[in-house]
Amino acid sequence: MQTPFIVPRIAIGDGLVLRPWHIGDLPLVREAAEDSYIPLVSTVPSPYIHDEGVAFIARQEERALSRTGYPFVMAEAKGDRGLGTIGLWPNASDAGRASVGYWVAGSARGRGIAAMALRAVSSWALRDLGFERVELYVEPWNAASRKTAVTAGFTYEGLLRSWQAVGGERRDMVAYSRVATDLADIPE
Numbered sequence: 001m002q003t004p005f006i007v008p009r010i011a012i013g014d015g016l017v018l019r020p021w022h023i024g025d026l027p028l029v030r031e032a033a034e035d036s037y038i039p040l041v042s043t044v045p046s047p048y049i050h051d052e053g054v055a056f057i058a059r060q061e062e063r064a065l066s067r068t069g070y071p072f073v074m075a076e077a078k079g080d081r082g083l084g085t086i087g088l089w090p091n092a093s094d095a096g097r098a099s100v101g102y103w104v105a106g107s108a109r110g111r112g113i114a115a116m117a118l119r120a121v122s123s124w125a126l127r128d129l130g131f132e133r134v135e136l137y138v139e140p141w142n143a144a145s146r147k148t149a150v151t152a153g154f155t156y157e158g159l160l161r162s163w164q165a166v167g168g169e170r171r172d173m174v175a176y177s178r179v180a181t182d183l184a185d186i187p188e
Contacts, residue, residue, distance in 0.1 A: 005064040007072060012120040016113060018072040021060040025073055028082035029053040031105045038103045040167040074117045083108035086117045088125050096132035098125055118152035122178045132180050137164060137173040149176040
């Protein structure tokens with residue numbers, strides 16, 4: 001049996017941390033389930049049902065145990081309230097590459113939380129885990145996530161036509177990446 005991934009606690013500044021999921025994050029899952037977009041691009045259950053919320057959190061824990069990814073909660077350091085999530089997903093066919101995805105609950109948007117988390121997770125992946133490339137895919141219309149990518153040090157790479165299913169239909173995505181050599185060029 002392989003050792004499970006360890007999801008560390010990482011301070012990301014401004015009184016915020018990244019940490020593993022726990023059952024106390026059910027209010028975050030509930031808020032995300034009520035969002036019109038988050039359930040389309042994630043496995044957040046909608047409508048929210050308590051047992052499905054518990055199962056969602058259990059799936060996050062299982063992802064680390066099964067070595068499929070590192071799911072983090074973006075949380076306030078004081079009080080531990082969950083604000084969103086970010087996950088790092090190693091590519092099964094290319095050990096040097098991983099993708100990242102995130103969402104922020106509506107009540108926490110507009111504070112730059114996603115950019116801080118994206119920079120921290122990608123730096124951790126490139127520096128500490130030894131990945132050479134971290135990829136991010138965003139729908140072309142999503143100006144906030146596109147700005148987040150650039151703010152976090154990611155480089156725009158281009159349009160990927162019909163790249164991903166979202167809400168049951170194929171959608172275009174724009175690709176961004178951050179690579180190991182970027183760390184020397186961008187101050188942390």
